[in-house]
Amino acid sequence: AKELGKNRLQLYTESLSIETFKLFSLESDLRKAILLEDFILHYQPRVNTLTGDVVAAEALIRWNHPLFGLISPAEFIPIAEESNLIDQISFWVIEQVCKVQRQLIQSGDNIVPVSVNLSAKTIMRADLIPTILNYLERYGIEPNLLEIEITENTMIKAEMAAISAIEKLKEIGIAISLDDFGTGYSSISYLKKFKVNYIKIDRSFITSMLVSQEDARIVESIHLLAKGFNLKVVAEGVETTEQLKRLKQLNCHYIQGYLFSKPIDEEQFLKIISNNSRL
Ligand code: C2E
Ligand code: CA
Ligand code: CA
Ligand code: CA
Numbered sequence: 001a002k003e004l005g006k007n008r009l010q011l012y013t014e015s016l017s018i019e020t021f022k023l024f025s026l027e028s029d030l031r032k033a034i035l036l037e038d039f040i041l042h043y044q045p046r047v048n049t050l051t052g053d054v055v056a057a058e059a060l061i062r063w064n065h066p067l068f069g070l071i072s073p074a075e076f077i078p079i080a081e082e083s084n085l086i087d088q089i090s091f092w093v094i095e096q097v098c099k100v101q102r103q104l105i106q107s108g109d110n111i112v113p114v115s116v117n118l119s120a121k122t123i124m125r126a127d128l129i130p131t132i133l134n135y136l137e138r139y140g141i142e143p144n145l146l147e148i149e150i151t152e153n154t155m156i157k158a159e160m161a162a163i164s165a166i167e168k169l170k171e172i173g174i175a176i177s178l179d180d181f182g183t184g185y186s187s188i189s190y191l192k193k194f195k196v197n198y199i200k201i202d203r204s205f206i207t208s209m210l211v212s213q214e215d216a217r218i219v220e221s222i223h224l225l226a227k228g229f230n231l232k233v234v235a236e237g238v239e240t241t242e243q244l245k246r247l248k249q250l251n252c253h254y255i256q257g258y259l260f261s262k263p264i265d266e267e268q269f270l271k272i273i274s275n276n277s278r279l
Helices: 002-036 073-082 086-106 128-139 152-157 159-172 187-193 203-208 213-229 241-249 266-275
Strands: 039-048 054-065 069-071 114-117 146-151 175-181 198-201 232-235
Touching: 002 054, 002 073, 002 086, 039 086, 039 266, 054 073, 054 086, 054 266, 073 086, 086 114, 086 128, 086 146, 086 266, 128 159, 146 152, 146 159, 152 159, 152 175, 152 187, 159 175, 175 187, 187 213, 198 213, 203 213, 213 232, 213 241
Parallel strands: 054 114, 114 146, 146 175, 175 198, 198 232
Antiparallel strands: 039 054, 054 069
């Protein structure tokens, strides 16, 4: 029995150590990356459904890893959240967005708001608002040029803190989007609790809207709800002209998706904004 126990322990530690090693090395790499600022932001335009005008953009982070190249946020944001590194990353993103806006202001370009995705941990920070105000002041950025996106998942984890943060952010003049709308457990009740400005219909519904009657009805219902609550709707992940056509019929205000543009690097983004071009 002792022998067996020993073997089991060996097996257990073996597999544990691989996982732990992977996590540990990524986590320690991530710490270095924060110091070295080994991240880049891509920007995905948000477009007026009817006119095709670029009305805003979403900042999406990528980790520029020295060995692995660009790592998707889906890979490292969860590690950052678990290891308490997320707040430093969030604040870095906010500062970069302010810097880019400053650049656009200085070149006299037609500027649009840029949104930043915030995790539950960051929303719960007492110094979130002062930090944001600090960056806005440092770079001379009007609050309406910054927007915040929070997911329903964030609301579950940080309900009270999120309610108060949303109220304060809106008071300052920063618009809020409820991201991945429809994927949570209590999407509708959140509309009552959180007075957001935009809801972003999750890509999964847009993807299957034309093949699933249920998903089509969900997208339709979300538009009715939004109208009732006086909210603007953004459809995420629009990839085809057929989807666009249907969304126009539903009077969807804004769309984001590969059909118009993938997330693009800063240089391309500056070009698009300075041309004030229609995509
Ligand atoms: P999200 O906020 O829902 O962002 C939309 C994701 O969908 C992005 O993936 C975007 O590239 C992708 N996407 C946009 N249009 C299309 C389309 O037409 N088709 C398809 N297939 N995909 C499309 P990305 O950039 O990999 O980001 C993934 C998630 O990582 C984001 O989902 C967001 O939750 C998180 N994330 C990204 N940047 C940050 C950040 O700075 N902070 C935090 N906390 N999370 C971030
Ligand atoms: Ca988002
Ligand atoms: Ca989303
Ligand atoms: Ca998502």
